[in-house]
Amino acid sequence: MNEAKKKRLIERGWKIGSVEEFLQLSPDEAAYVELRLKLSDSLRVQRQKKNLTQVEFAKLVKSSQSRVAKMEAGDSSISLDLLIRSLLALGASNRDLANMIGQDEHGTAG
Template structure:
């Protein structure tokens, strides 16, 4: 959710917590969800840092822009392959990937 939308909803009386609060998730569930989101955000951050558009990155990975968008949005589960191939092609070492966890 973007901050603009969030502010509108808050103004309308909504409040916000994390997924654990909201859904009554177990700590493990919340934790792996956080991991997934963290890594997805890292893709976006590194892509922008490299000055690449989603289309540019898609080309490097021989795929298409919408697939990159999905990855960054973490709208669904992701395979290790897809995620790490992406992060590695952005020039991140496994060690640097680990650093964001």
């Protein structure tokens, strides 16, 4: 995980576990956070591909605009559950999800 990404996470409320240290993640915690980032980013991409505003999208997934904004921002108050259900509601298949998740990195060149 590169530095830009770390910084982004800290701003989003990620302290994780109870590590006092500066985002010192265990491998599985890191994988978890990476995973969420991939899905957040995919979510925004998919929404924009469909030319939906956050408000329209919120209606589609039966949530609210504020929640959508937070989904896309990778906010720590959003669960993987919600991210995934939203992607599915957008029409993604499980295979699509697998592709999103399995990719190495996804355009966060640092």
